[in-house]
Amino acid sequence: MTEHSESSLPCEWCGTAVSQAATRTPRRYCKQSHRQRAYESRRTQRRMQGAAEVALQAVGWPR
Numbered sequence: 001m002t003e004h005s006e007s008s009l010p011c012e013w014c015g016t017a018v019s020q021a022a023t024r025t026p027r028r029y030c031k032q033s034h035r036q037r038a039y040e041s042r043r044t045q046r047r048m049q050g051a052a053e054v055a056l057q058a059v060g061w062p063r
């Protein structure tokens with residue numbers, strides 16, 4: 001009988017297996033810095049999207 005007391009999830013930033021501690025909240029990143037990077041990139045992406053939309057509105061849609 002194999003016991004799987006230790007599970008692991010892939011880091012959402014680099015894909016490295018992250019061993020899960022016995023806490024209720026799952027760890028989704030292998031390092032704190034990866035968590036930070038993923039968060040920042042998500043934020044930047046959203047900002048870039050907003051900027052693109054503004055640019056399109058300023059230029060106007062081509063007919």
Ligand SMILES: [Zn+2]
Pocket residue numbers: 011012013014015016029030031034
């Ligand atoms: Zn990572």
